[in-house]
Amino acid sequence: MSLNQAKRDEISSILQQTASTRRATVPTLEEILYQPISVLDHGFIRVIDYMGDDTAIVQAARVSYGKGTKQIQQDKGLINYLMRHRHTTPFEMCEIKYHIKLPIFVARQWIRHRTANVNEYSARYSILGKEYYIPRAEDLSVQSTTNRQGRGSAMSSEESAKVLDLLRKDAELVYEHYEDMLNQDQEGNILDPNRSGLTRELARMNLTLNYYTEWYWKIDLHNLLHFTSLRGDPHAQYEIRAYVNILLDTIKKWVPFAYDAFIEYRLEGAHISRTGRLILKRLLHGEKVTQLTSGLSQREWKEFITLFDLHYLENSAS
Numbered sequence: 001m002s003l004n005q006a007k008r009d010e011i012s013s014i015l016q017q018t019a020s021t022r023r024a025t026v027p028t029l030e031e032i033l034y035q036p037i038s039v040l041d042h043g044f045i046r047v048i049d050y051m052g053d054d055t056a057i058v059q060a061a062r063v064s065y066g067k068g069t070k071q072i073q074q075d076k077g078l079i080n081y082l083m084r085h086r087h088t089t090p091f092e093m094c095e096i097k098y099h100i101k102l103p104i105f106v107a108r109q110w111i112r113h114r115t116a117n118v119n120e121y122s123a124r125y126s127i128l129g130k131e132y133y134i135p136r137a138e139d140l141s142v143q144s145t146t147n148r149q150g151r152g153s154a155m156s157s158e159e160s161a162k163v164l165d166l167l168r169k170d171a172e173l174v175y176e177h178y179e180d181m182l183n184q185d186q187e188g189n190i191l192d193p194n195r196s197g198l199t200r201e202l203a204r205m206n207l208t209l210n211y212y213t214e215w216y217w218k219i220d221l222h223n224l225l226h227f228t229s230l231r232g233d234p235h236a237q238y239e240i241r242a243y244v245n246i247l248l249d250t251i252k253k254w255v256p257f258a259y260d261a262f263i264e265y266r267l268e269g270a271h272i273s274r275t276g277r278l279i280l281k282r283l284l285h286g287e288k289v290t291q292l293t294s295g296l297s298q299r300e301w302k303e304f305i306t307l308f309d310l311h312y313l314e315n316s317a318s
């Protein structure tokens with residue numbers, strides 16, 4: 001993972017400092033505060049700051065119910081209730097701020113989530129480092145034939161070696177041209193004193209999407225959970241899911257009751273359609289249901305079968 005020496009020194013110095021506070025703190029999250037957690041080949045996530053904990057969710061909810069402080073088990077029960085019934089505003093009382101380093105193509109997906117506050121590294125102001133993402137050979141796949149947005153089977157080792165070689169060559173070449181256009185290397189040293197060099201805001205435009213960028217990203221817990229449910233889903237791209245896995249770890253450390261409720265009622269729970277619910281009832285009453293008699297399209301029928309592991313229905317005569 002790439003953090004320059006100045007950044008590493010800054011983190012060491014921050015880690016020496018402590019402050020006393022009357023605000024709620026979470027020891028398990030404090031332990032990892034500021035420290036980079038690796039993602040992909042050069043990326044990382046650092047927790048920079050946070051506000052609130054599980055108690056803040058309960059406190060806010062009890063205002064609306066007009067009740068006082070309760071026991072831990074009741075707090076957990078209340079958080080489960082809120083999650084189950086999508087009473088979401090109490091979860092907005094908790095906020096967290098991350099420092100994230102991620103490839104530009106991942107950032108383009110990430111930034112579609114509009115409910116966060118973002119401040120990105122400026123490639124108009126500074127020179128982008130020579131850091132680009134190269135997937136692991138085992139993560140290279142052919143185009144899926146059933147999902148236009150997805151990956152199919154693994155590539156042959158011969159083909160993946162060629163792809164990796166092309167990715168590296170292209171990234172190296174564009175960076176060489178970037179420095180040439182700037183007339184500066186990544187440390188800012190002038191390459192040719194007789195040339196003036198192109199402005200940074202234009203020179204950056206030839207860099208490939210696998211170059212890394214960085215940002216500070218601040219979001220409340222409700223919207224963070226929404227983000228992780230969309231981008232942690234198996235339909236989301238592997239590279240963004242790699243980041244979501246780390247985010248989920250930090251959420252677990254920060255608000256363990258809310259995390260458990262989220263896994264139980266959202267991430268590993270299921271939402272089924274009205275027709276899906278009726279099919280389940282029919283099956284439970286011993287009725288034979290096929291795709292044709294189900295009222296579902298072929299695609300929905302497949303999803304339904306997969307959701308409830310009803311693969312014996314696949315071969316039932318239509």
Ligand SMILES: Cc1cc2nc3c(=O)[nH]c(=O)nc-3n(C[C@H](O)[C@H](O)[C@H](O)COP(=O)(O)OP(=O)(O)OC[C@H]3O[C@@H](n4cnc5c(N)ncnc54)[C@H](O)[C@@H]3O)c2cc1C
Nearest residue numbers: 112113114115116149223226227229230231233235236237
């Ligand atoms: C697997 C996957 C594939 C995708 N493929 C594509 C694609 O091919 N092309 C593409 O363009 N996008 C694609 N997206 C992006 C997707 O359409 C959403 O833009 C993205 O997931 C953000 O979701 P969101 O709006 O719910 O989140 P947020 O922006 O975080 O918003 C959270 C919620 O706030 C509300 N909200 C926020 N802003 C507004 C607003 N301005 N108006 C109304 N309500 C608002 C909505 O209720 C929203 O659900 C894909 C996303 C996923 C997960």
